[in-house]
Amino acid sequence: MEFSTLFNDLRSKFNEEVTSKLETWLDTLISMLPEMVMALLVLIVFYVIGKLVRQAVHKLLSKATMNKTVIDLLETIVGIMIISIGIFIALSVLNLDGAVTSLLAGAGIVGLALGFAFQDIASNFISGIILTLRHPFGIGDIIETNDIYGTVRKLNLRNTILQTPQGQIVYIPNKMVFENPLSNFTDERQRRIDLSCGVSYAEDLEQVRQLAIEAIEELENYDSDKDILFFFDEFGGSSINFKVCFWVNFRRNSDFLTPRSDAIMALKKKFDENDITIPFPIRTLDFGIRGGEKLDSMLKGTAPAEENGADS
Incomplete structure (x- = not known):
């Protein structure tokens, strides 16, 4: 009997607690409904803006480069940046400034750690973008860089790929191509x-x-x-x-x-x-202790001594 009474009391308290929480959440949801609608509108507006900006970036970059990989990547980066700004503004509308601060701090720490860990990859990536935008060479051009001569076969976000006259494929990091002298032999034709x-x-x-x-x-x-x-x-x-x-x-x-x-x-x-001579290299050999003696004179000088030695 006592156990049944205790169980009923616990169930009653649990139901009251859950009901209280649900009522509190419902009240909060109703009170925040205008802010939530406003935050949703902000996200929709920034999504539309991001789509329009991506289209504009695509048209602009298509005039500067034919590298579809770089164009798609820069489009995506711009789109993510605009959506991220929209998310931060939406959180501010919902009075979640603390969450915004935490997200920014976390993003900064993560970005710093990734920057140190992948600085070579980042350098090659940025160099590849700059090379694509500045366009010092194109696919099919014959160039020489870092003492490597060959035809450009591809430029990706990490390497410049050359094919040498002997047929070998050489991968050169974009950072090395960007930082070192480059000769383009086909630019002037x-x-x-x-x-x-x-x-x-x-x-x-x-x-x-x-x-x-x-x-x-x-x-x-x-x-x-x-x-x-x-x-x-x-x-x-x-x-x-x-x-x-x-x-x-x-x-x-x-x-x-x-x-x-x-x-x-x-x-x-x-x-x-026309009897014009392209001469072979000429070498003069000197014999003797002091030099200046020719081989035939040396042989003549030694011949009598050899004969005398033979007679004795």
Whole structure:
């Protein structure tokens, strides 16, 4: 009997407590109904604004870059930022300023920790965005950076991907590409070939200059709108060295390699036809203790001594 009475009392108190809580929550809900409606409207408005801003960002970035990955990522970041602002304002409307402060503090701490943990990834990510917006090179361009020469195959948010003339695929972190010198060989669609050679000291240098220029002028794949440049460089060990320079239209590596090969063959042929010598390196060997003695004189000097030794 006592147990039944105790159980009934506990159930009654529980029901009263639950009913009291529900009534309190209902009263609070009714009192906060205008604020909740206002907060919901704020979220809807910011959602619409975020959608419109994302569309505007997409159009703007599409004019600056063709990298769809970067465009989609920046769109998403802008959209999340606008929605986040809407959420914070909605919480403020609901008088939940403490929750807003806690969220901001937590986001700052998390962002700081992630920044230290993934600073290399973040650097490559930001460098990739800057490279995409500044557009110093495009897909298919031939560039050289960090002592690596090749054709750009892809630019993602972490790496710049090149294919070397030998066919290897090289992944270069965007940070290294952004911070180091970069040469774009296809940006101007032209490239100069500097061809070095040497002739004998006995040759007529004026004739050499004329023949070299004529050899280049006979090529089919050089830019005739630009002058052919010819310079004598130095008095070499066995030749007088010169350099002949001419321009070619450049889209791919063969546009450079083929004219250079043709120029070497044309220059050699032109010099052979006119008895112009491209000398081999010459080396003079000195014999004897003090030097200055030739091999034949050394052999003559030692021959009698060997004969005397044989006779004895």
